[in-house]
Amino acid sequence: MADIETHEYDVLVIGAGGAGLRAAVESSALGARTGLICKSLLGKAHTVMAEGGIAAAMGNVYSEDNWQVHFRDTMRGGKMLNNWRMAQIHAQEAPDRVKELEEWGALFDRTADGRILQRDFGGHRYARLAHVGDRTGLEMIRTLQQHAVHRGIDVYQECTINRLLKDGDRVSGALGYWRETGRMVLFRAKAVVIATGGLGKVFSITSNSWEGTGDGHSLAMQAGADMIDMEFVQFHPTGMVWPPSVRGILVTEGVRGDGGTLKNTSGERFMFNYIPPMFAAETADTEAEADRWYDDKVNARRTPDLLPRDEVARAINAEVKAGRGTPHGGVFLDIASRRSAEYIKRRLPSMYHQFMQLAGVDITKEPMEVGPTAHYAMGGVRVDAETAASTVPGLYAAGEVAGGMHGSNRLGGNSLSDLVVFGRRAGENAAKYALGLSALPAVDAGEVSERSAAILKPFEGGRENPYTLHRELQDCMHVNVGIIRTESEMKQALAKIDDLRERLANVQVEGNIQYNPGWHLALDMEHMLHVAEAITRAAIERQESRGGHTRDDFPGTSGDFGKVNVVVRLRPSGMGVTQEPLPVMPDELKKLFEE
């Protein structure tokens, strides 16, 4: 171990998206020595790609809005499977976190009287998303990044963590490698915050970048942490579908929030045919009412185009299956015939650009072609609502990698707010925990050298191409554990995952260890296989349809499954799945749902 580059911290934050940056800022403000690690350059995390906005009940556009309404929308969007306390804390604290971003330099779009403007989004009763055109994530990450840099936090860029280390029960650090040189690096720490984001790269059509390989999910699982809700994967209804090379790239829900509507090839606004009973009372049933709603939230009900994402994704899927989709397998999203070119360019500048440059489509003149894309992991590390602590002492998790907040389906805009609300709590509690320990926990030298050798193994010679293995996993998951699932197909997926795991042991990468993406992918594959298995096992266990989990063989929701989380645990003997009761909501909050 003596020859490994070693760093020591009170708190080590893995991941520099919104959640990791906010955690690091808080931890360092409390006086904990804090290190921050990311696989890409600083400022390139997924958070930079977020478009539509950050949800917070500030009531700037509709004074009727408040945390109770936001809480209720979030729980209903998640089909009541959310950890109620997380949803409550989130709704209560989001407005302060948004104002804090403004204080640190974020410049959100303004209302006529100069306050932060808020826009409509799916599942939110009132216009609630603070935003900057359609580049809200960029604003957020740049603000947090600049704030963190000025706090003097040590940042390790292009450094990938491959394993968490433990001293007995508790976390004691992490082992990783520099992507540029391929050299190992050891971080010893009293507490670790995981903020590694999502896992979309397990699927073939996804809005996620190469980073979304579920590393944090896998690292936590391997360290013994409980995982919950892994079966719930959000397929965003509107990804680009044409040309093939852009398939999956996100089209923000803001298009619908700003007046765009979904149509099939006969020009029908088909969402009116897919209004589920749960949302019937608050959804418009005529086009006229839906169109009025954009300007009058009080007397008209919302358009079904803005039902929660799981509903819209399933509706698009059904239209395409029924032969009413476009030749490229999508449906139309039309804003051109509904809003002026000037309005579209001002409200949705990067969508305008994206379609013009990547698809040759002028969205002010023609409809877009869209279809579902794997977008967001609702499931993740089981955390304590107040402290963001996982079930492993010293290990905390925040952001997309944490589970519970969004239940079975996340509302748009609720991720960016989740990142800052729970990022801050994770940083605070990790710092307090770390400052309460007198010495650094121990690191096992044997484990470190064993793992270092395993990291280098893909150079030793075999015959499998890592890119091919990845493609096969993505195709398998998309077909067998995608939007619509059945037990027999999911069992096939499990067999395929086993097979890929064996073949991965035989992987061969070319070239040397400096900045070698083939090698990095070979290492990420191990994480993706763990994550794919966890999703599949949890999805087999949940014999009902709810939110981001639709079973062809169990099409209805079940009262019994509405009372439990599916919990996944990785143990030396293998991956186990159990059903455990949800935390019970107090009566005074239950009243919010009696309408």
Place this chain on the structure above:
Amino acid sequence: MPQAHLKVWRGGNDGEYVEYDVEYEEGMVVLDVVHRLQATQAGDLAVRWNCKAGKCGSCSAEINGKPKLQCMCQMGTFEAGETITIAPLKAFPLIRDLVTDVSWNFRVAETMPELKLSPPDADGHRRMHQIDIDREQEFRKCIECFICQDVCHVIRDHPENQSVFAGPRFFTQLANVAMHPLDQNPSSATVAHGFGLDYCNITKCCTEVCPEGIHITDNAIIPLKERRVDEYYDPVKALIRKISGKK
């Protein structure tokens, strides 16, 4: 399927251009072709990317001599049979293949002044009018692709200037601080000093290449230079103007 003929820089400073033929489909961008090359013929080809949609600024490279985002460069823009040369950004030290060491930019970022806003109104809200932030929002569109830094002759031809010149990307950040309607940090009254603004002779090369279309020279650099002239003659006025929020 059509074939692209690529010449890609392989290796470090002692590397060379290697030629490849790669099949591609209609609608692909250069980054797609590079990925296909990586998956089929050159598994260790080093390239940075994240969003594949022009939002993260990771994939900058020099394509046929022009710095661009690989993910926004359509294959359809090349002639059939044209050789497409893909090289790393020239102004930064090469790591390998298409990846350069851009850490200098992150060091400059640490020297940028911080905003300190006036307190919120009594009801907890801060008020700013859209018209007063339009220009700052333009600067904040920056995706830190560092293409402007790459073309600016002040550093491209004279790397030694990196110690005294922040570069166009950071001039927009300085302008953002200078123009923020609620900033009260006394030290930001003088942001136009000390970052090498004098070295810029307004060639506008940075503005021409910015993939976000930010008017770096007209909207950031020239106003900063004018401000400097003002401050030189009347530093007190400059400070008062800053504090009262007037531009």
